[in-house]
Amino acid sequence: MSTETLEKTEEVAVAKKPAEALLSKRRKAFITDPLNEDNPITVQVLGICSALAVTVKIVPTLIMSIAVVFVIVIAYHNISVIRNLIPNRVRIIVQLAVIATLVTLVSEVLKAYNYEMYKVLGAFVGLIITNCIVMGRLEAFAMGNKPYDSILDGIGSGFGYAWIILAVSFFRELFGSGSVFDFKVFEAIGIANFPTNGLMVDSIGAFVVLGVLIWVQRAKTGYVEHN
């Protein structure tokens, strides 16, 4: 009698816990948080290294964003699947090996199908390996979460990174070369001799644009850094 009731309550307990919806509120937060409030670049201070170097024009930036999103999502999934098999002491090397393999893949595909772009991006494709977003979020998230959640977090972080560097590249291309997607904007609206700004093409422009962008974004979200 008693065992029967026990079994029954167990059954009820199992039945009461339905599988989590594919896009439950908790999971949606994985994607939406990094886009704004918890942005990898402006709030978590990750991935600035390779982010800025390619933002002189929009098109290379777009290619770079796609490459990074691809690497992040697949690397998170792979590491998350094998997370319980990785000995703690060698985890950095294992993570680096997975990331380096994916980056090699991206670089070979780029070399084969778009050699011009491969030359423009140059060493910076390889530097996705040491992009702090990839390593940082792998350590902080994928090592302790299930594959599906990790993929969602990867998509969120990847796009959070992408929109910031696209915004930076938009301003740099507009004021540095007077064009958007290589389309001469100022000539089209009748200002043929618009003075282009050399500082914007230079690395300094990226620092200043990103600094101002961070200021605007933090003023909106109300995030304040305390030392």
Next chain:
Amino acid sequence: MDLLSLGIKAVFIDNMIFAYFLGMCSFLAVSKKVTTAIGLGMAVVFVLTITVPINWLLQEFILREGALVWLNAGFSEINLEFLQFIMFIAIIAGMVQLVEMVVEKVSPALYGSLGIFLPLIAVNCSILGGSLFMVQRDYTIAEASVFGFGSGLGFALAIIALSAIREKLKYSNVPDGLKGLGLTMLITGLMGIAFKSFIGIAI
């Protein structure tokens, strides 16, 4: 003389931070105090000086197209360059581990001050960047060594200068949204303009 000018160029003109944005993450994260900045700067100089020549040897004798001829004349068509990223990062991670162990054994005092930064360096963009630039620019081994040392020195110079400025900035009143990262980016931009003035120098 060429080597000297290459070194000066790597420190001031082609500065890792101001010209290529490499190593920005640790540059921003570890620049709150001068003492820690000096520690990280030293560690970067150390690791870059070692890894760039080692990766040069790797590239020259194993990875390049036809580089394996010294093993067997029949290997002249083998091109292992697609393994470049994995090999470089493995060398870097391994060297960092090795350096950590050697420093711990030889000089515990230095280990105490560098300790936490050494593992961080394996994922510092400027280290891998140094090796990739070395391949792109076809340096000889002497040039590669000088370039590695100079780039490290440039990074150290930049991070120590920034941390000194940030220590002073603690006492100033800045708008809330600009505190921390935002202001640091603007300062880095201004420092970059100052470093631009080195462009005209020729030796």
